[in-house]
Amino acid sequence: MIKSSVAKISDFDESFNLIPPVQAMKFDLGQGRQFTIDCLRLDQVHPFISGNKWYKLKHHVHAANLAGKSNILSFGGAYSNHLHALAFAGKKLQIKTIGVVRGEKPKILSPTLQDCIDWGMELQWLSRRDYRNVAPVDCIADYSKKYPDTWIIPEGGSSEQGVLGVRELFERMWSTDGMDYDVIACPVGSGATLAGVVSANLGRVRCIGFSALKGVYDLESRVEAHLGVARNMNPWEISHDYHFGGFAKINTRLTDFISGIHQTHDILLDPVYTGKMLYGLLEWVYQGRIQPDARILAVHTGGLQGWRGFGEKVPDSV
Numbered sequence: 001m002i003k004s005s006v007a008k009i010s011d012f013d014e015s016f017n018l019i020p021p022v023q024a025m026k027f028d029l030g031q032g033r034q035f036t037i038d039c040l041r042l043d044q045v046h047p048f049i050s051g052n053k054w055y056k057l058k059h060h061v062h063a064a065n066l067a068g069k070s071n072i073l074s075f076g077g078a079y080s081n082h083l084h085a086l087a088f089a090g091k092k093l094q095i096k097t098i099g100v101v102r103g104e105k106p107k108i109l110s111p112t113l114q115d116c117i118d119w120g121m122e123l124q125w126l127s128r129r130d131y132r133n134v135a136p137v138d139c140i141a142d143y144s145k146k147y148p149d150t151w152i153i154p155e156g157g158s159s160e161q162g163v164l165g166v167r168e169l170f171e172r173m174w175s176t177d178g179m180d181y182d183v184i185a186c187p188v189g190s191g192a193t194l195a196g197v198v199s200a201n202l203g204r205v206r207c208i209g210f211s212a213l214k215g216v217y218d219l220e221s222r223v224e225a226h227l228g229v230a231r232n233m234n235p236w237e238i239s240h241d242y243h244f245g246g247f248a249k250i251n252t253r254l255t256d257f258i259s260g261i262h263q264t265h266d267i268l269l270d271p272v273y274t275g276k277m278l279y280g281l282l283e284w285v286y287q288g289r290i291q292p293d294a295r296i297l298a299v300h301t302g303g304l305q306g307w308r309g310f311g312e313k314v315p316d317s318v
Contacts, residue, residue: 007306009062012092013058016055016058018045018177019173020041020045020173021041021298023038025038025039025041025264026263027285031045037296038181039267040067040294040299040300042302043300043303043304048088048115050085050303052083052166053081053157054084054165056161056162056192056275057153060153063096063151067151069150070096071096071098071149071151072097072150072153073151074099075099075131076155078106078110078113079248079305079306080099080101081106081305083099083112084112084305090119091120094314097116101113102126102128103131105123111305112206112306132136156190159226161191162190163195166200167197169200170218171202174203181205181297182206183294184208184296184298185281185298186298187301188209189247190222191209191222191223191281194223195223198236199227200232201232202234206234207238208238209223209278209289210239210280211242211243212272212273217240219239219240223236224243242277247272255277261275261278268304270303270304270306271306271310274298274301
């Protein structure tokens with residue numbers, strides 16, 4: 001059974017219950033006109049469990065403890081923010097964690113995976129072909145049969161528990177901080193974060209997800225599956241036009257944009273998710289798809305440690 005008590009997990013979770021900071025960014029529309037986008041700085045909630053990661057993990061950790069599981073296992077790539085956060089949480093909570101990594105074991109581990117090992121995570125390796133057959137949510141039940149003493153978390157924390165954690169965060173902000181927006185935008189990978197925002201009781205805010213994936217047009221159905229029979233449903237949509245070539249693909253247009261945002265607003269975006277999301281969000285405003293006088297919140301989902309996978313492309317500030 002997991003050594004951590006419910007009380008210990010709850011004490012750790014309590015440190016994430018502060019309302020994350022919101023930072024205003026002003027942009028020029030031309031002819032002396034400006035508009036504002038507020039940035040929800042989830043990247044500042046914790047130095048290692050950055051962004052939306054703990055919110056998607058915490059109900060899994062509680063469930064694993066209550067189910068008497070001895071380990072927690074999840075999936076990710078060599079620079080996975082999710083595995084990175086899980087490994088650190090496991091270290092702090094004295095929970096054994098296992099990371100199933102996409103691809104063959106390299107001669108030199110990525111900095112992300114080295115952190116995971118340093119924090120006590122056991123790494124396993126799967127070929128990319130086998131990984132595609134194991135990591136999807138609909139295969140979790142089969143994988144659980146192979147590891148009956150282990151709690152299995154889908155890739156990226158994408159699950160009912162992950163959605164619940166995100167929904168709780170936004171409902172807490174709405175009820176305690178008076179969060180009042182017309183539009184909330186967030187990046188989309190697995191769809192769990194968007195589903196959490198969509199299902200939150202926020203007074204019918206328009207939710208826009210910006211996909212980090214190229215040509216994955218079933219994201220809408222994934223979000224719908226997460227939503228299930230949600231008691232609340234804000235209007236939502238996903239843009240598929242700002243992936244910059246695909247998952248973890250970047251170019252100078254994107255990196256120049258990220259550098260510009262950092263120089264102007266002192267906000268560092270990650271190149272996989274939030275950089276692409278904010279780029280797309282600004283274009284929507286300039287194109288008139290979002291009115292410039294709308295109250296807009298952009299969700300910074302963290303993941304800055306992932307910059308270590310881009311070598312010389314890393315901004316000087318990282």
